[in-house]
Amino acid sequence: MxxxxxxxxVAWKYxxxxxxxxxxxxxxxxxxxxxxxxxAALIVITSVMNGVKTEMLKHFIGLSGHVSIYSHSRxxxxxxxxxxxxxxxxxxxxxxxxxEGQAMVSARSQAAGVQIxxxxxxxxMNNPDITTKITAGNLDDLKNGDGVAIGQRMAxxxxxxxxxxxxxxxxEGRQTIAxxxxxxxxxxxxxxxxxxxxxYDAGLIIMNFADAGIYFKLSDGGNNSASSIQVRVNNADxxxxxxxxxxxATGDNLRIYDWKASNKSVFxxxxxxxxxxxxxxxLIIIVAAxxxxxTLIMLVKDKGRDIAILRTQGASRASVMRIFFACGAIIGxxxxxxxxxxxxxxxxxxxxxxxxxxxxxGGKILAEQFYFLATLPAEVSPREVAAIIIxxxxxxxxxxxxxxxxxxxxxxxxxxxxx
Numbered sequence: 047m048x049x050x051x052x053x054x055x056v057a058w059k060y061x062x063x064x065x066x067x068x069x070x071x072x073x074x075x076x077x078x079x080x081x082x083x084x085x086a087a088l089i090v091i092t093s094v095m096n097g098v099k100t101e102m103l104k105h106f107i108g109l110s111g112h113v114s115i116y117s118h119s120r121x122x123x124x125x126x127x128x129x130x131x132x133x134x135x136x137x138x139x140x141x142x143x144x145x146e147g148q149a150m151v152s153a154r155s156q157a158a159g160v161q162i163x164x165x166x167x168x169x170x171m172n173n174p175d176i177t178t179k180i181t182a183g184n185l186d187d188l189k190n191g192d193g194v195a196i197g198q199r200m201a202x203x204x205x206x207x208x209x210x211x212x213x214x215x216x217x218e219g220r221q222t223i224a225x226x227x228x229x230x231x232x233x234x235x236x237x238x239x240x241x242x243x244x245x246y247d248a249g250l251i252i253m254n255f256a257d258a259g260i261y262f263k264l265s266d267g268g269n270n271s272a273s274s275i276q277v278r279v280n281n282a283d284x285x286x287x288x289x290x291x292x293x294x295a296t297g298d299n300l301r302i303y304d305w306k307a308s309n310k311s312v313f314x315x316x317x318x319x320x321x322x323x324x325x326x327x328x329l330i331i332i333v334a335a336x337x338x339x340x341t342l343i344m345l346v347k348d349k350g351r352d353i354a355i356l357r358t359q360g361a362s363r364a365s366v367m368r369i370f371f372a373c374g375a376i377i378g379x380x381x382x383x384x385x386x387x388x389x390x391x392x393x394x395x396x397x398x399x400x401x402x403x404x405x406x407x408g409g410k411i412l413a414e415q416f417y418f419l420a421t422l423p424a425e426v427s428p429r430e431v432a433a434i435i436i437x438x439x440x441x442x443x444x445x446x447x448x449x450x451x452x453x454x455x456x457x458x459x460x461x462x463x464x465x
Contacts, residue, residue: 080334085385097423342449378442
Protein backbone atom coordinates (compact mmCIF):
# COMPACT_ATOMS: atom_id res chain seq x y z
CA MET A 47 0.00 0.00 0.00
CA UNK A 48 1.33 3.45 -0.92
CA UNK A 49 0.35 5.13 2.38
CA UNK A 50 0.26 3.50 5.79
CA UNK A 51 -2.76 4.06 8.08
CA UNK A 52 -0.57 6.30 10.27
CA UNK A 53 0.45 8.48 7.30
CA UNK A 54 -3.14 8.82 6.07
CA UNK A 55 -4.32 9.72 9.58
CA VAL A 56 -1.69 12.46 10.01
CA ALA A 57 -2.31 13.83 6.49
CA TRP A 58 -6.07 14.02 7.13
CA LYS A 59 -5.45 15.68 10.52
CA TYR A 60 -3.26 18.35 8.91
CA UNK A 61 -5.94 19.17 6.32
CA UNK A 62 -8.76 19.51 8.86
CA UNK A 63 -9.80 23.08 9.52
CA UNK A 64 -8.62 24.72 12.73
CA UNK A 65 -9.02 28.27 13.90
CA UNK A 66 -5.25 28.86 13.93
CA UNK A 67 -4.90 27.42 10.42
CA UNK A 68 -7.90 29.10 8.87
CA UNK A 69 -5.88 30.79 6.11
CA UNK A 70 -4.32 27.49 5.05
CA UNK A 71 -7.73 25.83 5.04
CA UNK A 72 -9.09 28.65 2.87
CA UNK A 73 -6.34 28.18 0.27
CA UNK A 74 -6.94 24.41 0.41
CA UNK A 75 -10.62 25.02 -0.36
CA UNK A 76 -9.68 27.31 -3.27
CA UNK A 77 -7.31 24.66 -4.65
CA UNK A 78 -9.97 21.96 -4.42
CA UNK A 79 -12.61 24.23 -5.98
CA UNK A 80 -10.22 25.24 -8.78
CA UNK A 81 -9.52 21.65 -9.72
CA UNK A 82 -13.22 20.75 -9.53
CA UNK A 83 -14.27 23.68 -11.73
CA UNK A 84 -11.50 23.02 -14.24
CA UNK A 85 -12.38 19.33 -14.56
CA ALA A 86 -16.11 20.06 -14.77
CA ALA A 87 -15.61 22.76 -17.40
CA LEU A 88 -13.39 20.49 -19.50
CA ILE A 89 -15.95 17.67 -19.40
CA VAL A 90 -18.81 20.01 -20.36
CA ILE A 91 -16.87 21.69 -23.19
CA THR A 92 -15.56 18.46 -24.72
CA SER A 93 -19.02 16.87 -24.45
CA VAL A 94 -20.75 19.83 -26.09
CA MET A 95 -18.13 19.95 -28.86
CA ASN A 96 -18.61 16.21 -29.46
CA GLY A 97 -22.38 16.67 -29.51
CA VAL A 98 -22.22 19.60 -31.93
CA LYS A 99 -19.91 17.68 -34.27
CA THR A 100 -22.12 14.57 -34.18
CA GLU A 101 -25.32 16.57 -34.68
CA MET A 102 -23.89 18.58 -37.56
CA LEU A 103 -22.52 15.43 -39.18
CA LYS A 104 -25.92 13.77 -38.83
CA HIS A 105 -27.64 16.72 -40.51
CA PHE A 106 -25.07 17.01 -43.30
CA ILE A 107 -25.19 13.29 -44.01
CA GLY A 108 -28.97 13.16 -43.64
CA LEU A 109 -29.26 15.13 -46.88
CA SER A 110 -25.96 14.71 -48.69
CA GLY A 111 -24.70 11.28 -47.65
CA HIS A 112 -21.18 10.26 -46.65
CA VAL A 113 -19.95 10.46 -50.24
CA SER A 114 -21.29 12.82 -52.94
CA ILE A 115 -20.77 12.08 -56.64
CA TYR A 116 -21.10 14.72 -59.36
CA SER A 117 -20.51 14.70 -63.09
CA HIS A 118 -18.03 17.01 -64.81
CA SER A 119 -20.95 17.93 -67.03
CA ARG A 120 -24.21 19.35 -65.72
CA UNK A 121 -25.96 16.03 -65.12
CA UNK A 122 -25.54 12.27 -64.64
CA UNK A 123 -27.58 10.54 -67.32
CA UNK A 124 -26.94 6.86 -66.59
CA UNK A 125 -27.46 7.12 -62.85
CA UNK A 126 -29.36 3.80 -62.51
CA UNK A 127 -26.45 1.80 -63.91
CA UNK A 128 -23.98 3.86 -61.91
CA UNK A 129 -25.90 3.26 -58.66
CA UNK A 130 -25.86 -0.51 -59.28
CA UNK A 131 -22.10 -0.35 -59.85
CA UNK A 132 -21.59 1.66 -56.67
CA UNK A 133 -23.74 -0.66 -54.54
CA UNK A 134 -21.51 -3.60 -55.52
CA UNK A 135 -18.59 -1.99 -53.66
CA UNK A 136 -18.10 -3.38 -50.10
CA UNK A 137 -19.17 -1.25 -47.11
CA UNK A 138 -21.75 0.69 -49.18
CA UNK A 139 -25.02 0.99 -47.27
CA UNK A 140 -27.08 2.78 -49.92
CA UNK A 141 -26.82 5.06 -52.96
CA UNK A 142 -29.58 7.34 -54.26
CA UNK A 143 -29.95 9.81 -57.10
CA UNK A 144 -30.60 13.45 -56.24
CA UNK A 145 -31.25 16.72 -58.01
CA GLU A 146 -29.81 19.87 -56.45
CA GLY A 147 -30.25 23.47 -57.48
CA GLN A 148 -30.71 27.02 -56.33
CA ALA A 149 -33.61 29.39 -56.82
CA MET A 150 -35.46 32.28 -55.27
CA VAL A 151 -38.69 31.71 -53.34
CA SER A 152 -41.38 34.35 -52.86
CA ALA A 153 -44.69 34.48 -51.02
CA ARG A 154 -46.78 37.25 -49.46
CA SER A 155 -44.34 39.95 -50.69
CA GLN A 156 -41.43 38.14 -49.01
CA ALA A 157 -38.49 36.65 -50.95
CA ALA A 158 -35.34 34.67 -50.17
CA GLY A 159 -32.69 32.56 -51.83
CA VAL A 160 -33.10 28.82 -51.30
CA GLN A 161 -31.36 25.52 -51.91
CA ILE A 162 -33.52 22.84 -53.56
CA UNK A 163 -32.93 19.12 -53.24
CA UNK A 164 -35.04 16.33 -54.69
CA UNK A 165 -35.10 12.55 -54.31
CA UNK A 166 -37.19 9.75 -55.74
CA UNK A 167 -40.20 9.41 -53.47
CA UNK A 168 -39.27 5.93 -52.21
CA UNK A 169 -35.73 7.08 -51.42
CA UNK A 170 -37.14 10.10 -49.60
CA MET A 171 -39.53 7.97 -47.51
CA ASN A 172 -36.64 5.63 -46.59
CA ASN A 173 -34.65 8.54 -45.10
CA PRO A 174 -35.50 8.77 -41.37
CA ASP A 175 -33.41 11.94 -40.98
CA ILE A 176 -36.14 13.68 -43.01
CA THR A 177 -39.31 11.68 -42.40
CA THR A 178 -39.01 11.94 -38.61
CA LYS A 179 -38.58 15.73 -38.76
CA ILE A 180 -41.94 16.59 -40.35
CA THR A 181 -43.83 19.00 -38.08
CA ALA A 182 -46.87 19.63 -40.31
CA GLY A 183 -48.40 18.00 -43.37
CA ASN A 184 -46.89 14.86 -44.89
CA LEU A 185 -44.48 13.82 -47.60
CA ASP A 186 -46.95 11.55 -49.40
CA ASP A 187 -48.41 14.54 -51.24
CA LEU A 188 -45.04 15.19 -52.89
CA LYS A 189 -45.46 11.96 -54.85
CA ASN A 190 -48.40 13.43 -56.78
CA GLY A 191 -46.37 16.39 -58.06
CA ASP A 192 -46.57 20.17 -57.70
CA GLY A 193 -46.03 19.94 -53.95
CA VAL A 194 -42.95 20.86 -51.89
CA ALA A 195 -41.71 20.54 -48.32
CA ILE A 196 -40.15 23.62 -46.74
CA GLY A 197 -38.33 24.34 -43.50
CA GLN A 198 -40.20 25.63 -40.47
CA ARG A 199 -38.24 28.89 -40.24
CA MET A 200 -38.77 29.51 -43.96
CA ALA A 201 -42.50 29.03 -43.45
CA UNK A 202 -42.41 31.55 -40.60
CA UNK A 203 -40.35 34.06 -42.60
CA UNK A 204 -42.65 33.80 -45.63
CA UNK A 205 -45.83 33.65 -43.56
CA UNK A 206 -47.11 30.47 -45.21
CA UNK A 207 -48.52 27.20 -43.91
CA UNK A 208 -49.82 23.88 -45.25
CA UNK A 209 -51.97 24.44 -48.33
CA UNK A 210 -50.50 27.84 -49.22
CA UNK A 211 -48.57 28.42 -52.43
CA UNK A 212 -45.02 29.64 -52.92
CA UNK A 213 -43.40 30.81 -56.15
CA UNK A 214 -40.00 29.49 -57.24
CA UNK A 215 -37.96 31.65 -59.58
CA UNK A 216 -34.93 30.14 -61.30
CA UNK A 217 -32.32 32.39 -62.96
CA GLU A 218 -31.73 29.65 -65.55
CA GLY A 219 -34.68 30.58 -67.75
CA ARG A 220 -35.52 30.30 -71.40
CA GLN A 221 -34.26 32.47 -74.23
CA THR A 222 -36.89 34.60 -75.99
CA ILE A 223 -36.80 37.45 -78.46
CA ALA A 224 -37.09 39.76 -75.45
CA UNK A 225 -34.06 38.17 -73.82
CA UNK A 226 -33.61 35.65 -71.03
CA UNK A 227 -36.83 35.02 -69.12
CA UNK A 228 -36.48 33.28 -65.72
CA UNK A 229 -38.55 30.18 -65.02
CA UNK A 230 -41.38 30.88 -62.60
CA UNK A 231 -43.66 28.24 -61.15
CA UNK A 232 -46.03 27.99 -58.19
CA UNK A 233 -45.88 25.03 -55.81
CA UNK A 234 -48.21 24.06 -53.00
CA UNK A 235 -46.71 23.65 -49.53
CA UNK A 236 -47.58 20.08 -48.54
CA UNK A 237 -45.13 19.52 -45.66
CA UNK A 238 -43.10 21.53 -43.17
CA UNK A 239 -39.98 20.10 -41.53
CA UNK A 240 -37.58 21.12 -38.77
CA UNK A 241 -34.17 19.49 -39.17
CA UNK A 242 -32.64 21.44 -36.29
CA UNK A 243 -30.10 23.41 -38.36
CA UNK A 244 -31.05 26.98 -39.12
CA UNK A 245 -29.38 26.94 -42.55
CA TYR A 246 -31.66 24.06 -43.58
CA ASP A 247 -34.81 25.16 -41.77
CA ALA A 248 -34.58 28.64 -43.28
CA GLY A 249 -33.19 27.90 -46.71
CA LEU A 250 -34.04 24.37 -47.92
CA ILE A 251 -36.88 23.10 -50.09
CA ILE A 252 -37.46 19.40 -50.77
CA MET A 253 -39.16 18.50 -54.04
CA ASN A 254 -40.30 15.46 -55.95
CA PHE A 255 -37.54 14.10 -58.20
CA ALA A 256 -39.59 14.28 -61.42
CA ASP A 257 -40.80 17.82 -60.67
CA ALA A 258 -37.25 18.98 -59.98
CA GLY A 259 -36.06 17.37 -63.23
CA ILE A 260 -38.62 19.37 -65.18
CA TYR A 261 -37.99 22.59 -63.25
CA PHE A 262 -34.21 22.45 -63.67
CA LYS A 263 -34.51 21.18 -67.27
CA LEU A 264 -32.85 17.83 -66.54
CA SER A 265 -35.65 15.83 -68.21
CA ASP A 266 -35.10 15.06 -71.87
CA GLY A 267 -37.83 13.23 -73.71
CA GLY A 268 -39.04 11.58 -70.52
CA ASN A 269 -35.54 10.37 -69.55
CA ASN A 270 -34.66 11.95 -66.23
CA SER A 271 -31.12 12.80 -65.23
CA ALA A 272 -29.65 13.40 -61.79
CA SER A 273 -27.31 16.15 -60.71
CA SER A 274 -25.66 13.98 -58.05
CA ILE A 275 -25.59 10.58 -56.39
CA GLN A 276 -25.52 10.47 -52.60
CA VAL A 277 -23.84 7.46 -51.03
CA ARG A 278 -24.13 6.21 -47.45
CA VAL A 279 -21.52 3.89 -45.98
CA ASN A 280 -21.54 1.60 -42.96
CA ASN A 281 -18.85 3.54 -41.08
CA ALA A 282 -18.53 7.32 -41.53
CA ASP A 283 -14.80 7.18 -40.75
CA UNK A 284 -14.26 4.96 -43.81
CA UNK A 285 -15.86 7.47 -46.20
CA UNK A 286 -12.53 8.79 -47.51
CA UNK A 287 -11.26 5.31 -48.39
CA UNK A 288 -14.58 4.29 -49.96
CA UNK A 289 -14.61 7.49 -52.04
CA UNK A 290 -11.27 6.40 -53.52
CA UNK A 291 -12.69 2.91 -54.18
CA UNK A 292 -15.66 4.45 -56.01
CA UNK A 293 -13.29 6.61 -58.07
CA UNK A 294 -11.26 3.55 -59.09
CA ALA A 295 -14.41 1.60 -59.98
CA THR A 296 -16.18 4.35 -61.96
CA GLY A 297 -13.28 6.08 -63.70
CA ASP A 298 -12.14 9.70 -63.87
CA ASN A 299 -15.25 11.22 -65.43
CA LEU A 300 -16.86 11.95 -62.04
CA ARG A 301 -16.12 14.33 -59.18
CA ILE A 302 -16.27 12.46 -55.86
CA TYR A 303 -16.19 14.08 -52.41
CA ASP A 304 -16.41 12.47 -48.98
CA TRP A 305 -18.12 14.30 -46.11
CA LYS A 306 -14.80 15.40 -44.61
CA ALA A 307 -13.75 17.14 -47.82
CA SER A 308 -17.20 18.65 -48.43
CA ASN A 309 -17.42 20.18 -44.94
CA LYS A 310 -13.70 20.60 -44.24
CA SER A 311 -13.85 24.27 -43.21
CA VAL A 312 -16.73 23.70 -40.75
CA PHE A 313 -15.13 20.79 -38.92
CA UNK A 314 -11.68 22.39 -38.93
CA UNK A 315 -13.20 25.47 -37.26
CA UNK A 316 -14.84 23.22 -34.65
CA UNK A 317 -11.53 21.45 -33.96
CA UNK A 318 -9.71 24.78 -33.56
CA UNK A 319 -12.34 26.04 -31.11
CA UNK A 320 -12.22 22.76 -29.23
CA UNK A 321 -8.43 22.81 -28.90
CA UNK A 322 -8.33 26.47 -27.82
CA UNK A 323 -11.02 25.91 -25.18
CA UNK A 324 -9.23 22.80 -23.94
CA UNK A 325 -5.98 24.72 -23.49
CA UNK A 326 -7.68 27.64 -21.74
CA UNK A 327 -9.61 25.42 -19.33
CA UNK A 328 -6.54 23.28 -18.62
CA LEU A 329 -4.91 26.46 -17.30
CA ILE A 330 -7.56 26.51 -14.56
CA ILE A 331 -6.36 23.12 -13.35
CA ILE A 332 -2.71 24.22 -13.60
CA VAL A 333 -3.44 27.33 -11.50
CA ALA A 334 -5.24 25.14 -8.95
CA ALA A 335 -2.20 22.83 -8.89
CA UNK A 336 0.02 25.83 -8.10
CA UNK A 337 -2.36 26.61 -5.24
CA UNK A 338 -1.69 23.11 -3.93
CA UNK A 339 2.04 23.94 -3.94
CA UNK A 340 1.38 27.15 -1.98
CA THR A 341 -0.91 25.34 0.46
CA LEU A 342 1.58 22.59 1.20
CA ILE A 343 4.56 24.96 1.52
CA MET A 344 2.66 26.99 4.13
CA LEU A 345 1.51 23.78 5.79
CA VAL A 346 5.12 22.54 5.99
CA LYS A 347 6.19 25.84 7.53
CA ASP A 348 3.29 25.77 10.00
CA LYS A 349 3.91 22.12 10.95
CA GLY A 350 7.68 22.41 11.33
CA ARG A 351 7.52 21.56 15.04
CA ASP A 352 5.28 18.53 14.37
CA ILE A 353 7.65 17.29 11.67
CA ALA A 354 10.59 17.58 14.03
CA ILE A 355 8.77 15.62 16.74
CA LEU A 356 7.78 12.92 14.26
CA ARG A 357 11.39 12.63 13.12
CA THR A 358 12.74 12.40 16.69
CA GLN A 359 10.21 9.67 17.45
CA GLY A 360 11.46 7.54 14.57
CA ALA A 361 9.55 8.64 11.50
CA SER A 362 11.72 8.37 8.39
CA ARG A 363 12.21 11.08 5.78
CA ALA A 364 10.23 8.92 3.36
CA SER A 365 7.34 8.68 5.81
CA VAL A 366 7.24 12.47 6.29
CA MET A 367 7.38 12.92 2.51
CA ARG A 368 4.46 10.52 2.02
CA ILE A 369 2.40 12.36 4.67
CA PHE A 370 2.58 15.65 2.77
CA PHE A 371 2.25 13.92 -0.57
CA ALA A 372 -0.97 12.41 0.79
CA CYS A 373 -2.17 15.90 1.76
CA GLY A 374 -1.82 17.08 -1.84
CA ALA A 375 -3.22 13.83 -3.21
CA ILE A 376 -6.35 14.18 -1.07
CA ILE A 377 -6.95 17.67 -2.49
CA GLY A 378 -6.34 16.49 -6.05
CA UNK A 379 -8.48 13.35 -5.79
CA UNK A 380 -11.34 15.11 -4.00
CA UNK A 381 -11.33 18.03 -6.46
CA UNK A 382 -11.19 15.69 -9.46
CA UNK A 383 -14.02 13.51 -8.14
CA UNK A 384 -16.26 16.50 -7.42
CA UNK A 385 -15.43 17.97 -10.85
CA UNK A 386 -16.22 14.72 -12.68
CA UNK A 387 -19.59 14.30 -10.94
CA UNK A 388 -20.52 17.96 -11.42
CA UNK A 389 -19.31 17.98 -15.04
CA UNK A 390 -21.23 14.84 -16.00
CA UNK A 391 -24.43 16.19 -14.43
CA UNK A 392 -24.04 19.45 -16.37
CA UNK A 393 -23.14 17.73 -19.64
CA UNK A 394 -26.06 15.30 -19.53
CA UNK A 395 -28.56 18.08 -18.74
CA UNK A 396 -26.93 20.94 -20.68
CA UNK A 397 -29.83 21.49 -23.10
CA UNK A 398 -32.39 21.42 -20.27
CA UNK A 399 -30.25 23.96 -18.40
CA UNK A 400 -30.11 26.12 -21.55
CA UNK A 401 -33.89 26.00 -21.89
CA UNK A 402 -34.34 26.83 -18.18
CA UNK A 403 -31.94 29.80 -18.34
CA UNK A 404 -33.71 31.11 -21.46
CA UNK A 405 -37.06 30.78 -19.71
CA UNK A 406 -35.85 32.61 -16.61
CA UNK A 407 -33.96 35.35 -18.48
CA GLY A 408 -36.50 35.74 -21.27
CA GLY A 409 -33.68 35.84 -23.85
CA LYS A 410 -32.09 33.41 -26.29
CA ILE A 411 -28.74 31.85 -25.43
CA LEU A 412 -28.65 29.87 -28.67
CA ALA A 413 -30.27 32.03 -31.34
CA GLU A 414 -31.01 29.77 -34.32
CA GLN A 415 -30.38 32.51 -36.88
CA PHE A 416 -26.78 32.92 -35.70
CA TYR A 417 -25.80 29.31 -34.93
CA PHE A 418 -25.95 26.07 -36.87
CA LEU A 419 -28.12 24.28 -34.31
CA ALA A 420 -31.38 24.98 -32.52
CA THR A 421 -30.43 22.85 -29.50
CA LEU A 422 -27.28 22.40 -27.42
CA PRO A 423 -26.35 18.72 -27.78
CA ALA A 424 -23.77 16.93 -25.63
CA GLU A 425 -22.07 13.59 -26.14
CA VAL A 426 -19.96 12.33 -23.23
CA SER A 427 -16.91 10.37 -24.33
CA PRO A 428 -15.67 7.92 -21.65
CA ARG A 429 -12.20 8.01 -23.19
CA GLU A 430 -11.99 11.81 -22.95
CA VAL A 431 -13.37 11.83 -19.40
CA ALA A 432 -10.70 9.28 -18.44
CA ALA A 433 -8.02 11.45 -20.08
CA ILE A 434 -9.22 14.52 -18.16
CA ILE A 435 -9.16 12.56 -14.88
CA ILE A 436 -5.62 11.30 -15.55
CA UNK A 437 -4.41 14.80 -16.48
CA UNK A 438 -5.97 16.38 -13.37
CA UNK A 439 -4.56 13.75 -11.01
CA UNK A 440 -1.14 13.91 -12.65
CA UNK A 441 -0.93 17.69 -12.29
CA UNK A 442 -2.11 17.44 -8.69
CA UNK A 443 0.43 14.75 -7.80
CA UNK A 444 3.29 16.55 -9.53
CA UNK A 445 2.43 19.71 -7.59
CA UNK A 446 2.93 17.88 -4.27
CA UNK A 447 6.45 16.62 -4.99
CA UNK A 448 8.41 19.79 -4.15
CA UNK A 449 6.62 20.64 -0.86
CA UNK A 450 6.76 16.98 0.24
CA UNK A 451 10.51 16.77 -0.46
CA UNK A 452 11.02 20.04 1.40
CA UNK A 453 9.20 18.64 4.43
CA UNK A 454 11.30 15.46 4.32
CA UNK A 455 14.54 17.48 4.25
CA UNK A 456 13.57 19.57 7.30
CA UNK A 457 16.21 19.31 10.06
CA UNK A 458 14.51 18.43 13.40
CA UNK A 459 17.10 20.35 15.47
CA UNK A 460 16.69 23.46 13.32
CA UNK A 461 12.91 23.21 13.52
CA UNK A 462 12.90 22.96 17.33
CA UNK A 463 15.56 25.60 17.97
CA UNK A 464 13.16 28.50 18.38
CA UNK A 465 10.27 26.54 19.88
